[in-house]
Amino acid sequence: MDTFIEQIVQKKKGAKEWAIIVAVVLGGLLLLAAALLFVPSLLIFVLVGVGYGGWWLISGQNSEYEYCVTNGDIDVDQIVARRKRRRLVSVSGRKIESLLPYDPAKPQSMYQRVVVVAPSLEESGLWQFTYHSKKNGHTLVVFQPEQRVLQALYSGLQKLVQMDTARAARELGIDLSVNRSHGE
Numbered sequence: 280m281d282t283f284i285e286q287i288v289q290k291k292k293g294a295k296e297w298a299i300i301v302a303v304v305l306g307g308l309l310l311l312a313a314a315l316l317f318v319p320s321l322l323i324f325v326l327v328g329v330g331y332g333g334w335w336l337i338s339g340q341n342s343e344y345e346y347c348v349t350n351g352d353i354d355v356d357q358i359v360a361r362r363k364r365r366r367l368v369s370v371s372g373r374k375i376e377s378l379l380p381y382d383p384a385k386p387q388s389m390y391q392r393v394v395v396v397a398p399s400l401e402e403s404g405l406w407q408f409t410y411h412s413k414k415n416g417h418t419l420v421v422f423q424p425e426q427r428v429l430q431a432l433y434s435g436l437q438k439l440v441q442m443d444t445a446r447a448a449r450e451l452g453i454d455l456s457v458n459r460s461h462g463e
Contacts, residue, residue, distance in 0.1 A: 284431040290342040291399045307333045344396040351435010355396050372435020374410045378444045381405035391416030397423040
């Protein structure tokens with residue numbers, strides 16, 4: 280039986296996103312003031328243009344991540360403003376080298392690529408997995424999965440990785456065993 284689990288998490292806005300929003304609002308107000316002073320006859324066109332451009336730029340600061348686990352393989356997409364989707368990670372569960380709770384104290388400099396697909400690094404319940412790809416090298420992915428996503432991903436891991444993951448999950452009081460009856 281095929282398994283498919285998905286989860287969407289909303290990225291929290293940081294200082295960069297808030298700075299862009301403030302700059303767009305202030306820039307829009309300046310453009311409107313300039314249009315009012317210099318070309319009042321075109322004010323309606325400027326108003327519509329500034330309004331649409333401002334909406335497009337501000338809504339572009341809303342970002343969410345979608346975790347899709349299919350038969351133990353994981354794909355992570357970034358969705359910007361519910362209008363644009365970009366694949367960030369796609370890896371087979373068999374290629375995952377470790378799946379453990381996120382430890383911010385561990386150095387990230389040993390990885391060629393670090394992908395943070397969690398609301399923020401200050402959140403609780405963060406996990407990380409590592410894998411190696413030909414294109415990007417040794418990669419660390421930090422994410423915030425629900426237990427059902429962890430269970431689905433766990434089922435596709437190699438046995439040694441499963442043992443390490445199960446041990447770490449037990450320490451957190453998380454049961455990764457998937458109980459399935461034949462009637463499902």
